[in-house]
Amino acid sequence: MKTKTISLLLFLILILPISIIAQDLKWESLLDKNLTQWDVFIGVPHHTVKGLEGVPKGDGMEGTPIGLNNDPLNVFSTVEEKGEVVLHVSGEIYGGLTSKTIYENYHLKLDFKWGEKKWEPRLKDKRDNGLLYHCNGEHAAFWNVWMESQEFQIQEGDMGDYFGLAGGVNTILVKKNEENFFEYNPEGEVIRLGIGLEGKNMYRGVRRGNFEKPNGEWNTLELVCYNGKSYHIVNGQIVMVLEKAERKTEEGYAQVTRGKLQLQSEAAEAFYRNIKIKKIITLPDFLKE
Numbered sequence: 001m002k003t004k005t006i007s008l009l010l011f012l013i014l015i016l017p018i019s020i021i022a023q024d025l026k027w028e029s030l031l032d033k034n035l036t037q038w039d040v041f042i043g044v045p046h047h048t049v050k051g052l053e054g055v056p057k058g059d060g061m062e063g064t065p066i067g068l069n070n071d072p073l074n075v076f077s078t079v080e081e082k083g084e085v086v087l088h089v090s091g092e093i094y095g096g097l098t099s100k101t102i103y104e105n106y107h108l109k110l111d112f113k114w115g116e117k118k119w120e121p122r123l124k125d126k127r128d129n130g131l132l133y134h135c136n137g138e139h140a141a142f143w144n145v146w147m148e149s150q151e152f153q154i155q156e157g158d159m160g161d162y163f164g165l166a167g168g169v170n171t172i173l174v175k176k177n178e179e180n181f182f183e184y185n186p187e188g189e190v191i192r193l194g195i196g197l198e199g200k201n202m203y204r205g206v207r208r209g210n211f212e213k214p215n216g217e218w219n220t221l222e223l224v225c226y227n228g229k230s231y232h233i234v235n236g237q238i239v240m241v242l243e244k245a246e247r248k249t250e251e252g253y254a255q256v257t258r259g260k261l262q263l264q265s266e267a268a269e270a271f272y273r274n275i276k277i278k279k280i281i282t283l284p285d286f287l288k289e
Contacts, residue, residue: 031275033078033085037101040076042066043094043145046120060094060121061143068139075265087272089129092119094145095265098135104258107284108223108277112154114215115269122267129154129270132165133223134245134259141166146262150245152223152232159219160207160232160239164194167248172205184208184240207232207239226283228257
């Protein structure tokens with residue numbers, strides 16, 4: 001009997017870690033027809049938005065947000081394209097599609113492309129969107145819509161840039177570029193960037209190169225977060241490496257390694273597909289030094 005017990009224990013010791021690793025390495029789809037893995041938060045409608053009788057409006061930022069899981073104009077919806085589910089972001093009102101799950105140490109991968117429509121208050125500006133991660137705290141912390149977070153910028157000509165929202169900051173290796181912004185450079189100086197930090201152009205970290213595809217074509221975007229570091233990847237190219245994400249607290253800044261995900265609606269029509277994520281227990285091989 002003792003021999004059988006010992007054999008069983010040895011079996012569990014040897015096999016269980018393998019099964020756990022296999023589970024960690026499995027991709028999980030985050031997109032279905034009914035967006036069951038997400039919450040929706042809709043911000044302040046611009047005064048030009050139509051079809052919202054009795055709803056307070058503003059300039060898109062200042063005012064009263066529509067709120068949580070109340071999306072009367074279907075800013076976030078799904079369509080079917082060639083037999084697969086595609087997320088449609090109308091962009092008509094600032095909003096955030098927020099994961100119900102908190103994530104830490106993961107590899108996120110998705111496809112993104114621009115639509116045609118643009119809206120106020122960015123009708124004459126670049127098309128803008130964003131992937132927010134390490135989202136913590138309450139909705140509406142930034143511009144009455146988004147959470148405190150780190151941003152993987154998705155904007156025409158700027159895919160992969162970094163912003164820290166509502167107290168989020170990050171440590172980055174940078175050099176000043178020709179426009180006097182801080183551009184990611186593995187041989188650069190160590191600096192902390194984020195909206196609200198004192199100093200000129202401290203609010204933005206610029207990606208190391210433009211690897212976007214023409215509007216209307218699908219881009220593959222990847223975000224890898226592991227042990228405090230994060231990597232912004234555009235169409236297979238590492239465009240930004242962030243060393244240490246932090247969030248503002250009453251005691252000062254504290255490191256943050258986990259949080260929810262948010263996909264933005266920011267006045268431009270956009271589409272997402274193949275949104276998937278997997279836990280990681282080590283860096284993917286293509287990121288190892």
